Amino acid sequence: MSGQTLAQMAVEVLSTADGREKTALSRRHAATWFASRDAGDPLPIGTALPPLRPARPDRPELLDPRDVPRRRPGSAQGRLAILHAVAHIELNAVDLHWDIIARFGHVPMPIGFYDDWVKSADEESKHFNLICDCLEAHGSHYGALPAHAGMWRAAEDTAQDLMGRLAVVPMVLEARGLDVTPGMIEIFRKAGDTAAIEAMQVIYAEEVHHVAYGSKWFHFLCGRQNTDPTQAFHELVRTYFHGALKPPFNEEKRAEAGIPPDFYWPLADQPSSKA
Numbered sequence: 001m002s003g004q005t006l007a008q009m010a011v012e013v014l015s016t017a018d019g020r021e022k023t024a025l026s027r028r029h030a031a032t033w034f035a036s037r038d039a040g041d042p043l044p045i046g047t048a049l050p051p052l053r054p055a056r057p058d059r060p061e062l063l064d065p066r067d068v069p070r071r072r073p074g075s076a077q078g079r080l081a082i083l084h085a086v087a088h089i090e091l092n093a094v095d096l097h098w099d100i101i102a103r104f105g106h107v108p109m110p111i112g113f114y115d116d117w118v119k120s121a122d123e124e125s126k127h128f129n130l131i132c133d134c135l136e137a138h139g140s141h142y143g144a145l146p147a148h149a150g151m152w153r154a155a156e157d158t159a160q161d162l163m164g165r166l167a168v169v170p171m172v173l174e175a176r177g178l179d180v181t182p183g184m185i186e187i188f189r190k191a192g193d194t195a196a197i198e199a200m201q202v203i204y205a206e207e208v209h210h211v212a213y214g215s216k217w218f219h220f221l222c223g224r225q226n227t228d229p230t231q232a233f234h235e236l237v238r239t240y241f242h243g244a245l246k247p248p249f250n251e252e253k254r255a256e257a258g259i260p261p262d263f264y265w266p267l268a269d270q271p272s273s274k275a
């Protein structure tokens with residue numbers, strides 16, 4: 001047994017810079033947590049001070065999104081760029097899930113809240129490894145291309161607000177993943193890249209649960225405070241998320257994850273703006 005609290009384990013992952021080392025530690029800590037749960041003797045949650053920003057490797061170079069070079073998605077270089085961008089998102093997601101555990105330890109939550117985010121962090125770690133394997137199979141690696149800076153902004157903006165964090169991270173950003181992943185799978189299908197298709201299908205299947213955990217705990221907190229979830233969601237997204245939500249939405253998968261249309265349509269770009 002590690003003798004650590006769950007919050008300390010979370011901070012340890014957040015403080016590990018190398019991607020593969022971070023995900024290996026994340027998976028080890030998740031296994032330790034669930035072993036303690038299965039034994040009926042869960043590790044204490046504890047409190048810890050997570051770093052404002054997680055440790056990250058020297059590479060990739062982080063650029064303003066406007067400065068990240070665009071590549072044609074139909075080309076081999078374009079597909080590598082997509083895989084690299086997904087790896088970056090997955091590594092960020094590993095940190096996001098451990099951060100919610102460490103940062104909000106002062107808010108009393110049922111133990112299932114921790115189960116859900118530890119499981120999510122474990123799955124994101126697997127996703128990062130799967131996508132890195134794809135990059136490496138093509139002679140590339142995570143760090144070979146520049147990546148978007150500012151991925152951590154949502155975490156910083158909501159560092160004081162658990163409901164804001166749930167609204168913006170799983171219920172907006174991860175829900176967006178459900179919208180765009182089928183299109184990415186199609187790109188790799190056209191290229192006949194079986195390993196990438198399989199990795200993306202694992203991601204697509206598991207991300208629904210992360211969105212659902214967000215919705216579950218958001219509704220739980222609304223119930224605790226006796227606030228209207230739809231209205232609270234709109235207010236929090238307008239406060240913490242910069243810009244409108246982009247249709248088309250994956251209404252089927254969003255419904256599966258417990259996000260009804262009246263949550264997102266009022267926050268969307270108007271269809272007329274596409275003209």
Ligand SMILES: [Fe+2]
Pocket residue numbers: 090093123124127203207
């Ligand atoms: Fe993921």
Ligand SMILES: [Fe+2]
Pocket residue numbers: 093120124174207210
């Ligand atoms: Fe996720």
